[in-house]
Amino acid sequence: MMALKLLLALSVAIGLSSCSKGSSSKGDSKATGWKINDKNGGFQYNTKYKKQETPPGMVPVEGGTFTMGKVADDPMHDWNNTPTQQHVQSFFMDETEVTNLMYTEYLFWVKTVFPPTDENYKNIYTGAIPDTLVWRNRLGYNETMTNNYLRHPAYAEYPVVGVNWIQAMEFCKWRTNRVNENILEKNGYLKKDAKIDFGESVTATSTFDTETYLVTPNKSYGGNEEIVLRKGMSGRKEATEEEKNVYAQRSSGLILPEYRLPTEAEWEYAALALVGNREFNIYKGQKKYPWSGQYTRSSKRQYRGDQLANFKQGKGDYGGVAGWSDDGADITNKVKSYAPNDFGLYDMAGNVAEWVADVYRPIVDDEVNDFNYFRGNVYMKNKIGEDGSTELVTADNITYDTLSNGKIMARNFPGQIAQIPVDENETYLRTQFSTSDNRNYRDGDRASTRYFRFGGEEEAEEGNSEKYVMYDAPKHKIQADSLGEMVKTYDKSDKRTTLVDDNVRVYKGGSWRDRAYWLDPAQRRFFPQDMATDYIGFRCAMSKVGPKSNKKTPRGTPKK
Numbered sequence: 001m002m003a004l005k006l007l008l009a010l011s012v013a014i015g016l017s018s019c020s021k022g023s024s025s026k027g028d029s030k031a032t033g034w035k036i037n038d039k040n041g042g043f044q045y046n047t048k049y050k051k052q053e054t055p056p057g058m059v060p061v062e063g064g065t066f067t068m069g070k071v072a073d074d075p076m077h078d079w080n081n082t083p084t085q086q087h088v089q090s091f092f093m094d095e096t097e098v099t100n101l102m103y104t105e106y107l108f109w110v111k112t113v114f115p116p117t118d119e120n121y122k123n124i125y126t127g128a129i130p131d132t133l134v135w136r137n138r139l140g141y142n143e144t145m146t147n148n149y150l151r152h153p154a155y156a157e158y159p160v161v162g163v164n165w166i167q168a169m170e171f172c173k174w175r176t177n178r179v180n181e182n183i184l185e186k187n188g189y190l191k192k193d194a195k196i197d198f199g200e201s202v203t204a205t206s207t208f209d210t211e212t213y214l215v216t217p218n219k220s221y222g223g224n225e226e227i228v229l230r231k232g233m234s235g236r237k238e239a240t241e242e243e244k245n246v247y248a249q250r251s252s253g254l255i256l257p258e259y260r261l262p263t264e265a266e267w268e269y270a271a272l273a274l275v276g277n278r279e280f281n282i283y284k285g286q287k288k289y290p291w292s293g294q295y296t297r298s299s300k301r302q303y304r305g306d307q308l309a310n311f312k313q314g315k316g317d318y319g320g321v322a323g324w325s326d327d328g329a330d331i332t333n334k335v336k337s338y339a340p341n342d343f344g345l346y347d348m349a350g351n352v353a354e355w356v357a358d359v360y361r362p363i364v365d366d367e368v369n370d371f372n373y374f375r376g377n378v379y380m381k382n383k384i385g386e387d388g389s390t391e392l393v394t395a396d397n398i399t400y401d402t403l404s405n406g407k408i409m410a411r412n413f414p415g416q417i418a419q420i421p422v423d424e425n426e427t428y429l430r431t432q433f434s435t436s437d438n439r440n441y442r443d444g445d446r447a448s449t450r451y452f453r454f455g456g457e458e459e460a461e462e463g464n465s466e467k468y469v470m471y472d473a474p475k476h477k478i479q480a481d482s483l484g485e486m487v488k489t490y491d492k493s494d495k496r497t498t499l500v501d502d503n504v505r506v507y508k509g510g511s512w513r514d515r516a517y518w519l520d521p522a523q524r525r526f527f528p529q530d531m532a533t534d535y536i537g538f539r540c541a542m543s544k545v546g547p548k549s550n551k552k553t554p555r556g557t558p559k560k
Contacts, residue, residue, distance in 0.1 A: 049253035052545050055092055056179060057102075059344045061270050062549050063090040068268055068373070069364060071522040072288040081522055084366035086373050088269050090548050093262060094539035096335035096346045097159035097354065098171065100150055103130065106174055112198045113207060114413070120395040121204055127400075127409035128170065130162035134534040145331065145534075157334045159352045159537040165261075165505045165529035166401075166409060168355050168538040172259040175540065180255050181208040189248045191227045201227055204395065207415040210255065215382065215390055215417060217247040222415070261357040262541035263374040264364075264506050264524065271349065271509065271521035276342030289519050290341040290348040296516050298339075309338055309350030309519055310512050318512065331534075332512050349519040352537035353511040359439045360504045360526035368442060377438040381426065383418035391418045403530035404476045404503075406486055439502045444470050473501035503529050511535035 029036055029043070037044055054060060070083040110128050114121035135145040149155050150162070163171075184190045194201040195208065202208075206222035213220045213228075221227040230246055248254050262270070271290050277283045288294050291308050298306045307327035312318050320326030328337060332351055340346045359376045366373070385391040392415060393399075399411045412418070421436035446452055449470045474491035481487050504526045510518035513535045517523070527536065 046251055046253050051547075051550060052256070055256055055259070055542050057094055057096075058092040058540075058542060059095050060544065061091055061093050061266075061343050061345075062275070063088045063544075064269075064275075066269050066272060066274055066283075068265055069522050069524075070286070071520050072286065072294075073517060073520065078362075080362050080524060082363060084364050084373075085370060086265050086269075086364075086366065087371050088263075088265050089372055090544040091262070091266055092542040092544060093266070093270050093343075093345060094541070095340075095344065097352060097537045097539045098168075099157050099335055100160050101156040103160040103163070103171065104151060106171055109174070109178070113202060114204050118204070120398075123400055123408045124398075124410045124413065127407065128167060130160060130167070131164075131532045132162055134162045134532055157336075158332050159335060159347070161332065161352055161534050161537050162532045163355075163536075163538065164403075164532040165355050165527075166403070166411075167532075168261060170409075170411075171538075172261060172540050175259045176256070177208055177210050179259070180210045180213075183254055183256065184213070184248055187248070187254055189229055189254075191229060194221070194227045204414055207413065209413075209416045210258070211382075211417050212390075212392065212415060213247075214250060214255065216392075219392060220415070257543050257545060259540045259542055261355055261538060263372070264356045264358040264508065265373045266541055267354065267356045267508050268521050270343055270345055271341065273342035273345070273348075287521075290345075290521060291339070296519070307338075309347070309510070311350040311510050311519060312513055312515055314515075329512060348509060348521065350510050350514075351512060352535055353507045353509045353514070353518075353525075355536060355538040356506050356508055358506045359502055360500060360506045360524075361443045362500070363443060365442055375439065375441075377433075379422045379426070379433065379436050379438070380419040381422050383420045392416065393418050402478055402486070404478060404528070405530060406478055406488060407530065440470075444502065471498050471500045472496055473499050473504075500526070505529045507536050 027036055027047070028034065034042060036042075036047060065085060065087045067083050068086040069081040071081045074081060107125070107128060111125045114124040116122045116125040130150055132146050132150055135142040135149065149158070150160070178195075181190065181195050185192060185195060190208070191201070196202075201221065201224070203222075206224060206227075208220055217228060218225070228247075272287050273290060274283045274287065276292060277285050277287065285292075289296065289308070293299060296308055296311070298304060298308055310327045310329045310333045313320060313326055317326075319328070319330040327333075327350075329351075335351070336346050338347065338350070341348055357376055358374060361375060364373060365375075383391045393412045394414050397418065398414065401409050401411050403409065423436075427434050427436075440448070442448060446468050449468050451468055472495070474493065474496050476491050477489040478486055505528075506524055506526055508521065508524060510516070510520075510523070518525075527533070
């Protein structure tokens with residue numbers, strides 16, 4: 001009888017185990033029961049992917065909720081920093097600001113691949129060079145920095161300055177391509193050392209672009225099949241039959257998302273690093289700076305009295321008394337000269353202020369969105385040529401922008417996929433967006449003005465009249481005359497009421513020129529996107545794909 005009961009119990013246990021595991025065995029599809037990655041054909045998928053690797057030069061920042069715009073001191077009492085509760089997803093961020101060494105590597109690549117001596121490409125390199133004249137001052141002698149700061153090895157690890165917002169964005173694109181190019185080479189999808197074979201493998205018409213590779217891999221490097229390899233053809237790794245003749249894809253898990261400028265919400269969240277104040281599910285105390293405490297000097301016994309950031313101490317005091325320097329610098333300072341915050345990020349206050357991705361507006365509209373907040377979306381899509389395939393940029397159709405200050409910049413390089421704004425095919429009957437350009441949504445568009453009446457005459461107009469523009473910023477014009485000379489027209493109107501428009505960008509953090517007031521991560525300012533200064537630099541960010549954190553055990557699992 002006991003044996004019968006034991007046999008019955010075992011049968012029930014086995015049945016329950018079978019039900020909990022389902023009918024699919026390891027490697028079988030839970031949707032169909034078919035075998036995934038069958039050598040005889042069928043659905044192929046990367047089942048060995050573990051997690052996104054930390055990109056070069058970056059540290060992980062686990063996302064979460066925080067109060068954005070909450071400043072410790074606000075003597076102006078304006079609405080520029082109205083606190084809003086926001087949530088950001090996990091992402092990666094540069095450990096330090098982009099340095100002169102990093103940026104000159106970019107300049108070397110651009111000058112080598114697109115020689116400025118070639119008439120077709122002369123504006124590509126000149127458009128990427130930082131403005132070294134930002135150091136000049138009418139009543140100051142700064143020619144040493146003008147001539148040496150960017151390229152002299154003494155300043156190699158100092159943050160790059162003189163870079164406008166557009167140049168910073170172009171650097172991010174270049175970095176994305178070079179990092180993914182290196183990854184694909186290491187994994188046998190690109191010919192070894194082809195990326196440094198300038199003049200042969202790499203030319204102006206034969207370059208690597210991440211999106212081009214993903215969409216039309218056979219057109220990368222100008223369609224050179226000796227460089228763009230398929231798995232199993234490189235000889236670096238033995239390949240099974242189903243792996244041969246396959247290019248890397250997003251599903252391969254190798255290609256990293258794009259490097260980009262952080263959003264304002266991401267930057268502020270990362271700078272605050274409230275993770276250091278977290279206790280269980282709450283933040284205890286408010287941070288005034290990226291470090292703990294209410295003061296700019298260290299309270300640690302070993303470093304007591306040392307300044308924790310590079311900023312202006314007071315009128316005429318940029319670094320303290322000689323022989324007893326308060327912050328160790330008069331202009332910028334070498335990155336990692338001060339302790340990092342609780343996320344491991346250096347110089348999130350002081351040294352240089354930093355560009356972020358957002359278009360500036362006085363308010364952050366959390367009523368519309370409180371998740372990954374960002375103002376600046378301009379949605380684009382790949383341009384399709386007459387033959388039905390994606391159209392690549394060539395020397396004949398490079399897009400150049402003439403900025404308001406006369407500087408000419410290339411906005412795309414040969415080998416990249418040409419982009420056009422999304423149209424009604426992508427926006428029709430959508431509820432979350434209806435146009436390509438969303439920079440002035442709910443704060444700058446016609447519906448935001450005090451003149452707008454739904455269904456009235458104003459609503460029917462195209463909005464060309466300045467009467468219906470919410471932000472009537474100056475409109476400086478520059479255009480070529482019949483002889484090809486640039487004619488610059490400065491807007492001298494005395495009726496302008498603001499400097500805000502769709503082409504001003506937010507920058508965050510204090511700099512070596514700023515008082516301690518601006519070191520608060522919640523402080524925000526704006527500057528024209530096509531202009532540069534000697535106190536604004538930048539760092540890159542990258543979205544994290546997959547889980548918010550890398551905890552291995554399921555939440556709610558009882559502790560042993």
